[in-house]
Amino acid sequence: MSTWHRSIIAVIIFAAVAVGATMISMYRFDDAKQTRIEEAKSDEIKVDSVYDDRIKSGLDPNYDRSAYRELAKKLEADTIHVDDYLAFDVDDAGLEAVRSEVTDLDSPIYVAFVNHTMLDDTDANLNLKAARIAHELSVDEATVLVVSPIGQGVGSKDIERKLQDYPEMGSDDSLTETALIWERALKETQPLEASEAEPLVTEDNSDDWRELTYSLSSAFGGAGLGLIVGAVIAVIGVAILGYLRREKEATAQAMSRRSVNHRNRRK
Incomplete structure (x- = not known):
């Protein structure tokens, strides 16, 4: 296998892993977002800690x-x-x-x-x-x-x-x-x-699940991970292919020598 062929194989493996990692990252984000939307729309009460089972009256205008x-x-x-x-x-x-x-x-x-x-x-x-x-x-x-x-x-x-x-x-x-x-x-x-009355409720700064988007930083993060993993897999893949090629050539050479020896003995 020539250096040119090995380079093409490495690029293909590298690109496949990088794109795959980005797609997996986006899929997992969409899955998590959909889960949050379904939980927000449902009547199910989920308590993660002792703080979550109480109504935040600081946000309640009808306190x-x-x-x-x-x-x-x-x-x-x-x-x-x-x-x-x-x-x-x-x-x-x-x-x-x-x-x-x-x-x-x-x-x-x-x-x-x-x-x-x-x-x-x-x-x-x-x-x-x-x-x-x-x-x-x-x-x-x-x-x-x-x-x-x-x-x-x-x-x-x-x-x-x-x-x-x-x-x-x-x-x-x-x-x-x-x-x-x-x-x-x-x-x-x-x-x-006073120019205006002091607020009697706090501002809700929590994230709205409807506004969740897959940010560019997340995309670059997923792609970056794919690039790193892809580079490692590409190097390993090319090394494995080279090893298999050498093993195949060695086996072919051994079989060729045995065939030649066998013909020489018949003569």
Whole structure:
């Protein structure tokens, strides 16, 4: 087999594997997309983890407002609210210091110490929780600061308080110390008339299964894999063909020698 023939065979094997890998990649993508479409259209409930069996009320415009209304009433009666779960995490002196910072403000700031969790009804969004509380206040132009062991959030009603920089917390700061730092930062801002109401639901950024497409990067990835595998198989294929050719030629030569020897013995 000449070098020219071996090159043609290698190119054919290389191209076949590259095209095949790309086609397989596209087929598997289409299959996965179709599966997701069928699951989305069906009534079957599929739970992959403890997080998936709950409705994300952070995305639900018809969320239960009763808890927020109750909390708003408590804040209007006292500018500071402390969850029962956090009663031992705050000190009286710290609470008084927090209260002194929000007394007699033209645009009141309310402080809610809440036992926020990653599975609460705002899906771990403390700014959303603060905005929902502020929305239920009967007063105009108010701000709600939410402080929890895992973070802080701010929401306002009919005004905007734009922080230039978010306050920096120390690792050892208590909840009341954290509230004081945030309060002072908020007091330094100028309350402005809100251009629009703060959103009470989060934006759904999840992918729409109807918009899934086979991207160019995926195509190049599949083709690249095919090129690599194709090159390896082409080299191996040509080597195997060369080996088989040499074996065939060696066998033919051996048979030819035996035939010649046999004729010589007959003579």
